[in-house]
Amino acid sequence: xxxxxxxxxxxxxxxxxxxxxxxxxxxxxxxxxxxxxxxxxxxxxxxxxxxxxxxxxxxxxxxxxxxxxxxxxxxxxxxxxxxxxxxxxxxxxxxxxxxxxxxxxxxxxxxxxx
Amino acid sequence: xxxxxxxxxxxxxxxxxxxxxxxxxxxxxxxxxxxxxxxxxxxxxxxxxxxxxxxxxxxxxxxxxxxxxxxxxxxxxxxxxxxxxxxxxxxxxxxxxxxxxxxxxxxxxxxxxxxxxxx
Numbered sequence: 250x251x252x253x254x255x256x257x258x259x260x261x262x263x264x265x266x267x268x269x270x271x272x273x274x275x276x277x278x279x280x281x282x283x284x285x286x287x288x289x290x291x292x293x294x295x296x297x298x299x300x301x302x303x304x305x306x307x308x309x310x311x312x313x314x315x316x317x318x319x320x321x322x323x324x325x326x327x328x329x330x331x332x333x334x335x336x337x338x339x340x341x342x343x344x345x346x347x348x349x350x351x352x353x354x355x356x357x358x359x360x361x362x363x
Numbered sequence: 364x365x366x367x368x369x370x371x372x373x374x375x376x377x378x379x380x381x382x383x384x385x386x387x388x389x390x391x392x393x394x395x396x397x398x399x400x401x402x403x404x405x406x407x408x409x410x411x412x413x414x415x416x417x418x419x420x421x422x423x424x425x426x427x428x429x430x431x432x433x434x435x436x437x438x439x440x441x442x443x444x445x446x447x448x449x450x451x452x453x454x455x456x457x458x459x460x461x462x463x464x465x466x467x468x469x470x471x472x473x474x475x476x477x478x479x480x481x482x
Binding site: 290291292337351352353357 | 372396398400405406407408409410413415454458469470472473474475
């Protein structure tokens with residue numbers, strides 16, 4: 250079945266450590282997105298990518314980095330510069346140039362600080 | 364700038380009651396789409412419906428119905444005869460024709476309404 254796979258489901262980070270969240274899709278979508286969800290805050294866009302080897306900052310990109318070397322994959326690295334990384338992270342994909350196309354979401358990764 | 368407001372943070376209803384989730388939006392675009400997503404306890408967001416800015420027809424799908432009123436910038440969602448399985452966080456989102464840089468039509472989400480259906 251086509252869909253988006255995020256791993257791991259739960260992740261713990263030590264102080265000063267970088268961690269990488271995986272996102273893979275087999276929907277053949279060109280666009281991929283990373284969101285952060287905090288309680289009562291809704292979803293906030295971290296980074297998005299329209300095509301391979303291209304990505305743009307969203308509203309809260311500081312302390313995060315991404316890469317898009319393959320169409321299917323859009324990993325997110327939470328760096329040590331992100332001082333408050335505890336949150337639920339959601340990856341999504343869509344057809345990029347269609348205003349009406351819904352984004353399809355993965356199951357999320359819950360990141361906590363040790 | 365786009366903005367979506369879901370004023371109801373949490374709602375509790377008894378099973379079989381009807382419940383309406385409110386969504387009010389702001390945009391300067393004349394062409395835009397509105398979406399509703401459901402987030403069950405498992406975490407993934409499930410797409411429910413979309414409506415474009417030129418189509419104010421209300422829609423019914425089983426126990427779900429949506430009321431889009433451009434005059435009040437509202438896109439409300441009603442669940443009829445609620446069930447325990449409807450318990451989730453529901454998000455309203457807006458996609459406007461204004462896009463940045465690489466041409467991404469970004470989604471702006473409301474903060475969500477947590478619905479609890481009590482058996």
